[in-house]
Structures are given as C-alpha cells and as structure tokens.
Amino acid sequence: MPQTLTPTEHRVLAAIDMDGLIAYLSELVAIPSLGGSPEENLAQEHVAAQLTRMGFEVDSWQIDLPTVQAHPACSWEVAREAALGVVATLPGAGDGPSLLLNGHVDVVPAGDVASWRFPPWQASIENGRIYGRGALDMKSGLCCAIFAAKAIQTAGIRLRGDLRIQSVVGEEDGGLGTLASLLRGHRADAAIIMEPTELRVAPAQAGAHNFRITVRGLAAHGCVREEGVSAVEKFVPIQHALLELERRRNARDHGPLFMHYELPNAICIGTVRAGNWASSVPDTLVAEGRYGIAVGEDPLLARHELEAAVAQAAADDSWLRDHPPTVEWWGGTFDPGATPVDHPVVAELASALTDATGAPAILNGMTYGSDMRLLVNVGQIPSVLFGPGDIRRAHCPDEYVDIADLRAVTRTLALTVLRFCGVV
Amino acid sequence: MPQTLTPTEHRVLAAIDMDGLIAYLSELVAIPSLGGSPEENLAQEHVAAQLTRMGFEVDSWQIDLPTVQAHPACSWEVAREAALGVVATLPGAGDGPSLLLNGHVDVVPAGDVASWRFPPWQASIENGRIYGRGALDMKSGLCCAIFAAKAIQTAGIRLRGDLRIQSVVGEEDGGLGTLASLLRGHRADAAIIMEPTELRVAPAQAGAHNFRITVRGLAAHGCVREEGVSAVEKFVPIQHALLELERRRNARDHGPLFMHYELPNAICIGTVRAGNWASSVPDTLVAEGRYGIAVGEDPLLARHELEAAVAQAAADDSWLRDHPPTVEWWGGTFDPGATPVDHPVVAELASALTDATGAPAILNGMTYGSDMRLLVNVGQIPSVLFGPGDIRRAHCPDEYVDIADLRAVTRTLALTVLRFCGVV
Structure with missing residues (x-):
C-alpha cells in the first residue's frame, strides 16, 4: 500500500464493497438495455433507484426528444419514443470544485448468440472475469463510480464540492443522453467518463x-x-x-x-x-x-x-x-475532444491511480468515439476518459471485464473524488 | 403475304384473335404471380379455366413437392406450400407427331415500384407496347400459344398429332413446374418454349x-x-x-x-x-x-x-x-441444353417464321437459363426457344413486349403446329 494515502483515504478504500459492486453489475447486465429499447429506460430507473437509496438527490426526467434532437450536436441512429435522464448529486459543503462521473447504460446488440460461450444477458463469472453484454461497455465503469461514491458515504465523509453521477442513454448511437443532461443544466468543474481505457488516463479522444x-x-x-x-x-x-x-x-x-x-x-x-x-x-x-x-x-x-x-x-x-x-x-x-494534460482533473486522476494501484499512470489518447466530446465541446467541461477493461473486448461475443480492473478503477475514482472535490 | 401458305393456313391465321390475346394477357398481368406466392397458383387456375373453356383436356394437379424436390434435376429458391401443374391437351387423330408448347406463369418481384413509369401489376398499353411485370417474361409467350391453338380450333381444324400446352410455376427459381410435368408423364415429340428470343429460333441454350x-x-x-x-x-x-x-x-x-x-x-x-x-x-x-x-x-x-x-x-x-x-x-x-439444328421442330419453326412474317429466320443460342434443359436433358424432348420480346427488358422496371411481336409469334406458332402435327 503506497505511503501517500491519508487516514481518511485509507478508510474510504477499506469501505469499498466489491461484492456489492459485482452483484449490482450483475443486476444491470441482466437488463438487456439495447439502445432504443424499453429496457434502456428500465436500466435508468434501476440506477436512479440505487442512487436514491444511497441518499443522492436524484433528478430523473423524461427527455424532451424533439428539443434535444434539434440541437446541432445531437446524433442518433435508433428510434426512441421515450428516453430517461438520470443525474444524481451528492451535495458538497459548497466550497470545493464539483466533479461529474458519466456512464451510459445502453448497450449494442448481442449479435449472433450462437457465437457466445456465455449468455449475453446474464453476468457470468469465470477466472476473475465477468462476462456479458455491457459487462465491459460500460455498465462496469458506471458501477465503479456508484460504489466509489458509496464507499465515501459509508466512511462518513462529507465532500466540499458536489459529486454528480450522470447515467445516460444513447451513447452507443450518438450521445443523445449526455447532451440532454447538459441541456438540462447538469454541469460540473470537471468530468470523468468511465469508458474502457485499460486503466489509461485519457484526456484526449479522436473523433469518428x-x-x-x-x-x-x-x-x-x-x-x-x-x-x-x-x-x-x-x-x-x-x-x-x-x-x-x-x-x-x-x-x-x-x-x-x-x-x-x-x-x-x-x-x-x-x-x-x-x-x-x-x-x-x-x-x-x-x-x-x-x-x-x-x-x-x-x-x-x-x-x-x-x-x-x-x-x-x-x-x-x-x-x-x-x-x-x-x-x-x-x-x-x-467529434474529437481533448482536455489539457495539465488540468487538475488529469493530474489528480493520474496520481490517484498510482496511489490506488501502485502502478505508474499512463496517459493515452483514445481513438473510439464517446460522450467526451459533448462534455468538452458543448458543455465546456474539462473531461477525461478512465475506466476498466479493453475497448477491443466491447461490441463482440463474450464481452468481459476483469474484476481486478473494477477494483482498481473504483479505488482510483474514490481517491480522485476525495482529492478533487476536497473533504470537509 | 407469302405465297407458300395453304388455304387452311390462311384460314387459321385469319382466325387469330389479337384483341382477345391482349385482353387475356392483361388479365394474367393483373395477377401478381410471384414465384412462391398464392397468386402463382391463381394464375395457373386462370390458365386452366381458359384452356378448359377452349375444349382442351386439362390435367390440373397439386404437385407433390417433396417427390419433385427430391429429383436430382430439381432446383428452387423460394418456399412453396402448394404448386399447381397444368397441362392441356388438344388430342389429334393419332397419326402425327405431338408438340408441346411450354410457358411459365411465375414472375420475378417488381422491385422498387417507384422506378416504374407504369404500374407493374396492370397491363398498360402505349405506342404498340404492353407494359407490366410478366408482360414479357413470359405471360405474353404463353398467351401466344393459347391464342394460336384457339385460332386452329376456330378455323375448325383437326390435327393429326396431339397439341399440348404446358403452363408451369417455378421457372424463375429453378424449373420445378416443368420438371413436375415431365415426372407426371406429360411428353411430346418436340417442344417449343415461348421465352423471349426477339423472334430468334433458339435450339441451344447456355446454362447458369x-x-x-x-x-x-x-x-x-x-x-x-x-x-x-x-x-x-x-x-x-x-x-x-x-x-x-x-x-x-x-x-x-x-x-x-x-x-x-x-x-x-x-x-x-x-x-x-x-x-x-x-x-x-x-x-x-x-x-x-x-x-x-x-x-x-x-x-x-x-x-x-x-x-x-x-x-x-x-x-x-x-x-x-x-x-x-x-x-x-x-x-x-x-444446365445448358441443345437440340440439333436440323431437327424437324427447328426447321418447321424457322420456315413458319419466314412464312408468317416475311422475315428470314435467324438461329441463335440463348445465354439465359430456362426450362429448356429440363425438357431436353431430363425429358429427352427436342426443344427450341422461340418467343416475343427481348430478354433485356425482363426482370427490370417497365418490362414490356411489342404487340407486333405477339402477332408474329402467334402466327408462327399456329403455322408450326399445323405443319409439325399435321392436319387431318
């Protein structure tokens, strides 16, 4: 264990409930939340219920689709009759920077189920890996954020700045959900998007x-x-x-x-x-x-x-x-998007990663599309991608995430929140 | 008018009812007899009714699909729950060669209707052409055969050999209907298939x-x-x-x-x-x-x-x-199929064409697939392709046939029947 952790940080890391995280991730994987399906919104309701139970102030709303889709930055591929926005806030004391943790619940189709070894709509655990559609991309990252926040609460910590968890629909087909959250006014001083980065800290993202x-x-x-x-x-x-x-x-x-x-x-x-x-x-x-x-x-x-x-x-x-x-x-x-590598959210995340895992932080750009460009370009929120697993395992049969990655990301996020938002 | 026609032949040609032919072709075009559709069999019933009215002995039967499809020469692409066979015989006196006239009622899909100028499922007449799906391929050829036979009857002629009109399903997707007719025992000493040949006499056909x-x-x-x-x-x-x-x-x-x-x-x-x-x-x-x-x-x-x-x-x-x-x-x-160019059915057809139209007969091979190879290879029936219109106008929007071609083919078929089967 690195020597740089404070007693408070030690207490928070010790409070991380990995069993609870895996159980909750399994619940989410069991909801086939394909983009545009009713289950996409069911997954949102499931996340909103969890965050409400945790004592967050949850804003859960029906997205006004025509208005959002009229925005020049909006893109989508699947038809939706309804879409739910979910942003949960853990209010800080008010004298620190706010941080947004963004994750999407929508998943891509399972494709030919015959080419899966594991059932796509059920979390299967084998040799330290969790398999299932969305287990990697990116219900796992969203769960890491939720359980990092839960550990902070369990440890009885009060933050200075607000912590927001933004659960969105429609990332896979263009980012409608994140755009809707921005248009509703949900902002922060910085954001982390828990897309798979193989634990790389990614302050830049190419477009597609x-x-x-x-x-x-x-x-x-x-x-x-x-x-x-x-x-x-x-x-x-x-x-x-x-x-x-x-x-x-x-x-x-x-x-x-x-x-x-x-x-x-x-x-x-x-x-x-x-x-x-x-x-x-x-x-x-x-x-x-x-x-x-x-x-x-x-x-x-x-x-x-x-x-x-x-x-x-x-x-x-x-x-x-x-x-x-x-x-x-x-x-x-x-669109592509980038945050200066010397922005505090990048620096805090990098040092938190090292402190949480003992490994040096590696800064990489990512080449896949994500909602980062909406937060950066539309929301003007400095953002960084950081999450468990390898994007190469996404969108294919037997998608999986390593449990060791879940643990590393949850610990890193917990430390980053404590340090970026500050502790009362 | 050529000098080589006998008074009997003159009488038969004069009895050809072109208005009736066009009206009947219009009825057939209005039946969207796509391969595998119920309308494919409706078209067969329509033809059977016409030939029954004309006094033919009509064999109309439900094809035993499993048996026919088990034959090594059988091929098909669309699923069928039922298929109707129709072979109509005008019995001759018994002392002449028999002739089979083969035509199919099935048609290919209309494709994008927006790219048609005319409605596909309705015969439209403009500038001497009849437009519609199947107007060319090959409801027109089938109608020529029916109305050539009708003219022979109207003229009060009795043939020596049997005349058979074989109306089939499933040509476009592999020839199931013609094969079924052969397996049921419907044969003749020679056959003419009224596929579009631009009035060429085609005793050979490449395979596909x-x-x-x-x-x-x-x-x-x-x-x-x-x-x-x-x-x-x-x-x-x-x-x-x-x-x-x-x-x-x-x-x-x-x-x-x-x-x-x-x-x-x-x-x-x-x-x-x-x-x-x-x-x-x-x-x-x-x-x-x-x-x-x-x-x-x-x-x-x-x-x-x-x-x-x-x-x-x-x-x-x-x-x-x-x-x-x-x-x-x-x-x-x-498969490819061919009949010797010196076979009587080729020679009679060629000279009948010249006598009926005044134009020299041109012998060509055809490069598209048809039921000819079944009649030749499976049925061992010397066969020739001869029909109105150009195959290039088939299977595309605004498929059409020239009415002048219908007239030439009907006249040629009438003379060929008289000469090949013989007149009592």
Whole structure:
C-alpha cells in the first residue's frame, strides 16, 4: 500500500464493497438495455433507484426528444419514443470544485448468440472475469463510480464540492443522453467518463463520424452482364481511394498521446449491401463506415477530405465520372475532444491511480468515439476518459471485464473524488 | 403475304384473335404471380379455366413437392406450400407427331415500384407496347400459344398429332413446374418454349448455376481496424479471380450459335452482403451470383473450374490461405441444353417464321437459363426457344413486349403446329 494515502483515504478504500459492486453489475447486465429499447429506460430507473437509496438527490426526467434532437450536436441512429435522464448529486459543503462521473447504460446488440460461450444477458463469472453484454461497455465503469461514491458515504465523509453521477442513454448511437443532461443544466468543474481505457488516463479522444457511400451502376440481366455496370465493381476504386486516404491521414503527426497507434484515425468500411438478385447486375451498392477524425482537426474539413477523395476516384473512372457516388454523413457523429494534460482533473486522476494501484499512470489518447466530446465541446467541461477493461473486448461475443480492473478503477475514482472535490 | 401458305393456313391465321390475346394477357398481368406466392397458383387456375373453356383436356394437379424436390434435376429458391401443374391437351387423330408448347406463369418481384413509369401489376398499353411485370417474361409467350391453338380450333381444324400446352410455376427459381410435368408423364415429340428470343429460333441454350461465395475476415472495433481483417477487402482478390476466369472461359470457341455474344458464359456477381455495423470490421461477406455454363460443357467440371479459381486466389493471399472462402451452389441450377439444328421442330419453326412474317429466320443460342434443359436433358424432348420480346427488358422496371411481336409469334406458332402435327 503506497505511503501517500491519508487516514481518511485509507478508510474510504477499506469501505469499498466489491461484492456489492459485482452483484449490482450483475443486476444491470441482466437488463438487456439495447439502445432504443424499453429496457434502456428500465436500466435508468434501476440506477436512479440505487442512487436514491444511497441518499443522492436524484433528478430523473423524461427527455424532451424533439428539443434535444434539434440541437446541432445531437446524433442518433435508433428510434426512441421515450428516453430517461438520470443525474444524481451528492451535495458538497459548497466550497470545493464539483466533479461529474458519466456512464451510459445502453448497450449494442448481442449479435449472433450462437457465437457466445456465455449468455449475453446474464453476468457470468469465470477466472476473475465477468462476462456479458455491457459487462465491459460500460455498465462496469458506471458501477465503479456508484460504489466509489458509496464507499465515501459509508466512511462518513462529507465532500466540499458536489459529486454528480450522470447515467445516460444513447451513447452507443450518438450521445443523445449526455447532451440532454447538459441541456438540462447538469454541469460540473470537471468530468470523468468511465469508458474502457485499460486503466489509461485519457484526456484526449479522436473523433469518428459515420458515413454512407452509395455507388450507382446500371442493372442488366446477368446473362448480358456486359450491358450493365456492376456497382460492386465500381466500388473497388472507391475502396482503394479510402485506403489511400487513410494512409495519408495517419502519416500525419498526431502528438504523443496517439503515437502508439498504428492507425489513430482509422477509416473502417463496416457494412456493404449491393444488389438483390443473384442473376442481375447490381445497380446499387451502399457502404457504411466510420471515419476517424484527429484531435484538433476541424470535422467539417475532415469530411471534405473524404468527399474529395471519393470525387477524385470517381473522376478517374469513365463510368463514375458521369455517375458520381454520393457521400452522406449519418448517425453517430463523434467529434474529437481533448482536455489539457495539465488540468487538475488529469493530474489528480493520474496520481490517484498510482496511489490506488501502485502502478505508474499512463496517459493515452483514445481513438473510439464517446460522450467526451459533448462534455468538452458543448458543455465546456474539462473531461477525461478512465475506466476498466479493453475497448477491443466491447461490441463482440463474450464481452468481459476483469474484476481486478473494477477494483482498481473504483479505488482510483474514490481517491480522485476525495482529492478533487476536497473533504470537509 | 407469302405465297407458300395453304388455304387452311390462311384460314387459321385469319382466325387469330389479337384483341382477345391482349385482353387475356392483361388479365394474367393483373395477377401478381410471384414465384412462391398464392397468386402463382391463381394464375395457373386462370390458365386452366381458359384452356378448359377452349375444349382442351386439362390435367390440373397439386404437385407433390417433396417427390419433385427430391429429383436430382430439381432446383428452387423460394418456399412453396402448394404448386399447381397444368397441362392441356388438344388430342389429334393419332397419326402425327405431338408438340408441346411450354410457358411459365411465375414472375420475378417488381422491385422498387417507384422506378416504374407504369404500374407493374396492370397491363398498360402505349405506342404498340404492353407494359407490366410478366408482360414479357413470359405471360405474353404463353398467351401466344393459347391464342394460336384457339385460332386452329376456330378455323375448325383437326390435327393429326396431339397439341399440348404446358403452363408451369417455378421457372424463375429453378424449373420445378416443368420438371413436375415431365415426372407426371406429360411428353411430346418436340417442344417449343415461348421465352423471349426477339423472334430468334433458339435450339441451344447456355446454362447458369447460382453460386454463393462466403469470405471470412476477423471482426474488430472500427477504431482498431488494423487488428481485424475486413471480409470486404479480402473479397477483392476473389472478384479479380472471377473476372479473369470469365475472360478465360469466354475466349473459348462456343460455336456459331453463340459467336455474336461478347460473353456467352457471363459470370455475374448479383448480390453482396457484408458486416452489420458501420463501426466494426466486417468479419463475413456473402456474394451470390450466376455462373454461365457453355453448351456441351459438363456442369460439374465447370463448377470445379470456378472452385479452383477461388481456391487459387485464396492460396495467393496470406489471410485467405488459412481462411479459405467457401463456394456453395444453390437455387437456380440451369444446365445448358441443345437440340440439333436440323431437327424437324427447328426447321418447321424457322420456315413458319419466314412464312408468317416475311422475315428470314435467324438461329441463335440463348445465354439465359430456362426450362429448356429440363425438357431436353431430363425429358429427352427436342426443344427450341422461340418467343416475343427481348430478354433485356425482363426482370427490370417497365418490362414490356411489342404487340407486333405477339402477332408474329402467334402466327408462327399456329403455322408450326399445323405443319409439325399435321392436319387431318
């Protein structure tokens, strides 16, 4: 145990209820809170009930969807008839900085359940890991925050600044829930978002915008295919152009936080749909993907760069020249976001991590999209990503988180809250 | 009018009721007889009723689907709970050759109705053309046969050989209906299939087998796409291999009936489906297409040639070598088929065409699949394709047939029946 902990800090760390955390995480995993499903709001109610029991002042409200969706920073992919906002406040004495801990309850679909070894909608524990959809991304991080706060209460500590726990819907499809919380006025002097960072302290996050490219060909019966133009064949030069664009963009200097990434701003074609009959020349191909955007880069200029690359590839092709592919931007629109590495929330988190775990803090940028850019860019709240587990285990079968990570993150969050908000 | 017509033939041609034909074709187009739909059988009942009214001996029966589908030559793509067979016979005196006129009532889907100028399920007549799904492929050809037979009856002619009109389901998805008619014992000394041939006499038909290629990649979050393997990227070498295979196969000599085709044996990739999330590396791509097979070529050897080309492309790729794509053969399995060009049915049809229209007969092979190979290969019935309209107008929006073609085909069929079956 490091020597730098105060007796108060020792008391708080000792009060962390890991069994309770795992049990509560298991309850949340058992709610299939897919984005847009009724269970997404059930999970919110479950979190609100827990925070109410803990004595937080809980603001739980029906989000006014049309108003939020009219905001220029709003993006979403799934339809919602109702969405619940939940922000719980543990009021401080009023003479310290406030801290916001943000986590989302929505999860992505389980996909083909046959490819899971464990049931997706039930927490399974094996060899120190908890498996299940959302066990990693990011019900675990949210539980760490709740149980860090619980330990502070159990230890009888009164904070100087307010502590807020923000539980949100809609992160996976664009961040509607966090934006709604900001628009409702829930703010703080700094924020931590408990997304999976492998315990890295991440004060910067690259962006990712979803694109859709539609390539038009010319239909013909397959037996006279030379009289048609295959949209599948005409997509090949577009593919090449995107790979070349990705190479160019990633050859640029992205700074020390991103230097360990091979492709800090990946361009990923995620889906392709073309044609509807085996024996016809396909006249349409639709490809959807994600376009990585660098920290500090203007997202609109970045979009133009992709559009120009597609247009150039089209100009070099005799058919595409006269039938240019279209580029649309849709759904998830995660701008990049960053907080100065010397901001107190970054420094406190880094030293708390070392004190809580004995390991040196590593500062990294993250390359996946999250709600960080909303807190930073829209809310002007200095924010940092920090959470258990590896994003590579998210969105795939047998998603899991290590219990050791849960413990490390909960301890680190508890110390960070004590130090950032201050203790009366 | 050519001088070669007999008074009897003149009388029959004069008895052709073109208005009735167009009205009846309009009734058939108004039945959306999609393969596998209840309307497919409704159309069969409609044809059976017409032929019964005309005094044919009509065999209308529920096809025993499990038995027919167990036949090695059976192929189908859509599910059917019931399928109706209809074969109508106009018995001859018994001392002449019998002739079978084969047509299908099933049609392919209308696709995006917004891209039609005319309503697909209603015959629209404009500038001498009849528009609608099935107006060309091939309710028109079937109507020509029915109204050629009607003219023979109206003229009071008695044939020597039997005339059979075979109305079938399931041609578009593999030929189940024609196979069922053969298995029920409906045969003849020769057959004409009224598929669109642009009035060409087509005693040979290339084959087409449907294939499905599945390429496996490795899923990864789009933000670390370099840790995954995109099935979309890994499909590119397979695409190239298929284009190269097509080039090789079509450079071979296919004989005079196919020499005017640029690609007598086209390989067409008709559909591509890959991935299910814009921000994930797609781990699976499924491409379906049609594989042209030459007349006289062993279909199994041809399949092996495609499988070998895919395997070779995989062997040349470091990932595909260890994760070889799979090739499946599914659905439509149209073997090639041919009848000697000097067979009487070919000769009679060619001279009847000239006598009926004044134009020289042109013999061509066809490159699209049809039920011809079942009549020729399974039924051992010398067969020829001959019908109104251009196959390029089939399976697309605003499918149409020229009324002038309907008239030419009906006249030609009437003369061919009289001459091939003989008149008492």
